[in-house]
Amino acid sequence: MNFLETALGSIKLDNPLIIASGVLGTTAEGIKLLYEKGAGAVVTKTTTLSSKPGYANPTVVSTPSGLLNSMGLPNPGIEEMSREVASACCEGVPVIGSVAGSSISEFIEVAKRFEDVGVIGVELNISCPHERVGLIGQDCRLTYQVVKSVKDSVKIPVIVKLTPNVTNIVEIALEAVKAGADALTAINTVKGMVIDVNTGYPILSNKFGGLSGPAIKPIAVRCVYEIYASEVKVPIIGVGGISNWRDALEFLMAGACAVQIGTSLMKGYQVIEKIKKGLTGYMKKNKLKKLNQIIGISHKRC
Amino acid sequence: MNFLETALGSIKLDNPLIIASGVLGTTAEGIKLLYEKGAGAVVTKTTTLSSKPGYANPTVVSTPSGLLNSMGLPNPGIEEMSREVASACCEGVPVIGSVAGSSISEFIEVAKRFEDVGVIGVELNISCPHERVGLIGQDCRLTYQVVKSVKDSVKIPVIVKLTPNVTNIVEIALEAVKAGADALTAINTVKGMVIDVNTGYPILSNKFGGLSGPAIKPIAVRCVYEIYASEVKVPIIGVGGISNWRDALEFLMAGACAVQIGTSLMKGYQVIEKIKKGLTGYMKKNKLKKLNQIIGISHKRC
Amino acid sequence: MHTPRVCKILKVESEAENIKTIYFKDRRTSSRIIPGQFIMVWIPGLDEIPMGVSHTGLNSELAITVEAVGEATEKLCSLKEGDVIGVRGPYGRGFSPPGLNNLIIGGGTGMAPLMPLIELCVREKINVNVLLGGRSLNKTPFIKKLRDIFNPKLECFKVTTEDGSYGCRGFVTDLLDEIISKNSFDRIYACGPELMLKKIYDYCTEKKLPLEVSLERYIKCGIGICGSCYIGSYRVCADGPVFKIAELEKIRNILGEWTRDSSGRLIQL
Amino acid sequence: MHTPRVCKILKVESEAENIKTIYFKDRRTSSRIIPGQFIMVWIPGLDEIPMGVSHTGLNSELAITVEAVGEATEKLCSLKEGDVIGVRGPYGRGFSPPGLNNLIIGGGTGMAPLMPLIELCVREKINVNVLLGGRSLNKTPFIKKLRDIFNPKLECFKVTTEDGSYGCRGFVTDLLDEIISKNSFDRIYACGPELMLKKIYDYCTEKKLPLEVSLERYIKCGIGICGSCYIGSYRVCADGPVFKIAELEKIRNILGEWTRDSSGRLIQL
């Protein structure tokens, strides 16, 4: 019996552990390996129409219980990325294509090309804190426009990835749903900065970056909880600082139907199986049969 | 020679280490002790017109490299708090009164009462993430109104404490300065939540709380850097996750004229002298005479 | 670290009227606790309150002894085996290690944090004299437990009740003169109602006796950061709850006179 | 942990034309590094690039040997004693410990990460044979250092230059047949241009020899998380940079054929 099956609307997943965008899902072989290592699905590196080299190094730096990155969305462009993804999809790997662009037509084009090669859905990255696309997810109108346009252009589910760098994440979530979002991913990284005090230089070449890892878990859990408590009724994918099964469970209880992991892959691929094993153990111990029985239960505990 | 003197506009401080609001500055004797332990100034617990019991416990819980709290602004009301503060001010302790209220007139009244007992300035708390006052600091118009009204009613410097829980902290900072703010404090805590996975209960009785400690340092440094880089020209007080002199230095380099410490007092009062000693050592080693020589230097390193 | 660890209740004993002793296991607490330190007990969905630890046993077993005085303590007293509570800690500064000859004075549930100290003395065969005060036999906890412990050497254990239903009639402080004149104590430990402690403090100050008392104030964070529990410039949660006589000297004008409520307002005791 | 630690440059040596060896101290790296692991070197305000460690000495002393091939390496090569760099690491998987009889093959600055392995063998008196290939005497690093090391037992150290300006004329791979037919090696280590490595790989596969090579790909995070450095399903920064022959087998179609640029685009080598 599989205790971990879950659904994101029409997307059925064998287990709720999805690999977050930008974390190792950059090539066909990388994506396949992540699936072999147990992921329920893999989100690709965010892809744009043309290739982007990303920012100069340093692009990552440690912070207390976290990691700050400003990769700058390096990607080979959809032409080449869709070849990589096609190869993974052909072998049955559930891939979600992460999409960004500097115009609505670019979003549409990239999403369609992902659809063509057989992804199970696209995730719109309107939330990178160190990118211009991040501005979209900080604005209701832009969010609506981008989501609506993509939604009108593809048949596969459209997932919208939200940023915590807003005054009210629920407002943006509602806008995305109004525009047709089939699911929401919360959260992308939190905007931050690290300065080297020996030299005075901001360490990242881009100065600002996105904070991930355990440090942001309380922020991410709060966002998921807030969205689940709102009128938003589409499935939520929780992400931010998950590094063990208890963390994953915390997001499920807050209202997430699935979770993504990113930074914790730093500790090795085995974190995937460990989390699944832990969750399965928890389900058995508590005589639970389906994740549905725990998704959102924190909202009943008050 | 005192290497650590600094100024926040007309407020001169012996050293840049200020005790953050809500952290031990609740009584006369507490405030005096913090000053004896070496603080450059002490901000009081945020005070309202009438007494507030705060939220039920649990009001604090640990997070990775951080602390989540939702005290709920417990305070004895300005009548009683001003007596405590008066006693500290009489003995020459530089006290900053932290002010909140549920109406503009309450803000004004509390600020004036603080002024009457001799504080060196007031800090307007419009930024608590788990309080209604926090909504003020998320809105340009409300920020302007509250700051302007207080500014028009007192002669002492008015410091405005900002929240990171906004889309664009610079926008709010500019509004506060337009309304007459003499200095800005960045940042208050980041809105977060922790769920106990054994029971499903959100741990804090108020569910949501404010994240502090090292986890939020990269967010706080970013905010200070962004404000300093903007048209805002008033002094900035940096706060968020400072637990050693290198952390303090990071904020100074990002553009803060002074810093506040809160959560790191958990490790004991000696953190105050340790930070001062570390900063003095750094100044000497680098043959620097005044903090001015390092304040904001990161902006020249690009 | 300062996150409640959820523990199953192993056993609940009725200790006296409205007073229950609740057993559970928590390795972190049991491996670190010093008698006199306290823990924060979380009742999910309701409250989190400070509690002394009234027993430390084998295999990480611990107990708290709770008097139902309000919502949280009533709920705690109604819990059954198998129910859960959360605990974090241990916090604060505990009692000094016992000397050669020790006097322990407890008033009501104030005896709770002193119990592990008594257990320690008995285990290590250290001389210990115990005075326990209560309102009446039914309302006084630990009588049976202490009798069981002290049966072999009865002379060391004395009880007073206000109504005389057990032991001597009166207050525990009434016995001070007698016991202190007959003995020379290296340590005197006390916990109970603050007015009782104040009396003991005055007595010991006069006689220059080495007193330590455990105090109570409104605890929120428990980790010395929120400023809720000040007594003078001491934080009960971090600098206490145990204070030595030299420290009490600095707060003698507050002791037994003033406390602060949840908002920080001064309240006459 | 993955934050650059700023270090003062202690000394800069000119190693060959456009190649410098830069000495500095970093305790964390020196106390953990295994030959073959790499560090990320930060040039404040400019770039952060992967570098092998070419020397590990006493008192946390380390060195990198840098060939100026672009902006970052040129800047590094222009630094002087007293200037600062930042380093984080060590990262990745290094070489296996040497066997009884070892062959080390380096091409140009590819010899850098192999130097500490040679130092180790010499220090521990382990048999080691070294082949070093370069374009010409002026352009080939480490010749003097290796000659100093090997003077007492000259037979183990051979150099080839493409122009014959030193040692044998030709490629280092030309010497394989001879040295391998005369010896039986427990380990063969190689690092250098990928086409050279590919040749050595083919040779060793045919002869079933225990080869390990160190590869290069575009490194960004250095900690196995960003997916910039894939070669097949291996991450050079975390699964490599050293790969054993059985692993190379799985990427033989990529080796010497394809790499990826900073954007992840495939580039023909």
Ligand SMILES: Cc1cc2nc3c(=O)[nH]c(=O)nc-3n(C[C@H](O)[C@H](O)[C@H](O)COP(=O)(O)OP(=O)(O)OC[C@H]3O[C@@H](n4cnc5c(N)ncnc54)[C@H](O)[C@@H]3O)c2cc1C
């Ligand atoms: C260090 C310490 C150790 C203690 N040990 C024990 C013990 O071993 N056994 C025991 O029965 N009691 C102990 N207490 C007292 C116990 O914490 C209170 O009785 C309990 O908190 C009351 O909660 P309530 O909701 O039942 O009552 P309420 O109706 O909320 O209040 C009743 C009284 O308890 C006080 N109180 C409420 N909440 C707190 C709080 N968070 N901190 C301090 N006082 C509070 C109130 O001020 C009031 O005076 C201890 C207190 C402290 C400070």
Ligand SMILES: Cc1cc2nc3c(=O)[nH]c(=O)nc-3n(C[C@H](O)[C@H](O)[C@H](O)COP(=O)(O)OP(=O)(O)OC[C@H]3O[C@@H](n4cnc5c(N)ncnc54)[C@H](O)[C@@H]3O)c2cc1C
């Ligand atoms: C594990 C490893 C160990 C290395 N050890 C050494 C060494 O000991 N000595 C030495 O001289 N060189 C070494 N290199 C190569 C060195 O990192 C590159 O020469 C350097 O990054 C070039 O930077 P640049 O700005 O000077 O050149 P650019 O003009 O930016 O580029 C020149 C070449 O270097 C490559 N390059 C640029 N940045 C990187 C990067 N971040 N990661 C990988 N390749 C890059 C480019 O793809 C291009 O092929 C090593 C590389 C790796 C992966």
Ligand SMILES: Cc1cc2nc3c(=O)[nH]c(=O)nc-3n(C[C@H](O)[C@H](O)[C@H](O)COP(=O)(O)O)c2cc1C
């Ligand atoms: C190195 C790195 C690269 C990332 N790249 C992307 C990206 O390209 N697109 C995106 O939507 N999110 C990206 N993210 C954000 C993650 O997908 C995720 O939302 C975030 O890291 C929080 O999850 P975590 O704490 O589990 O890492 C990246 C994160 C990291 C650490």
Ligand SMILES: Cc1cc2nc3c(=O)[nH]c(=O)nc-3n(C[C@H](O)[C@H](O)[C@H](O)COP(=O)(O)O)c2cc1C
């Ligand atoms: C227990 C606690 C209580 C706080 N109470 C207040 C408050 O009353 N008013 C306020 O403006 N900020 C309050 N804060 C926020 C701090 O002043 C500070 O902005 C924040 O904690 C970040 O700094 P730190 O990481 O050094 O703690 C509180 C923080 C903590 C941890």
Ligand code: FES
């Ligand atoms: S309870 Fe917070 S300081 Fe003591």
Ligand code: FES
């Ligand atoms: S450089 Fe990021 S995974 Fe290797």
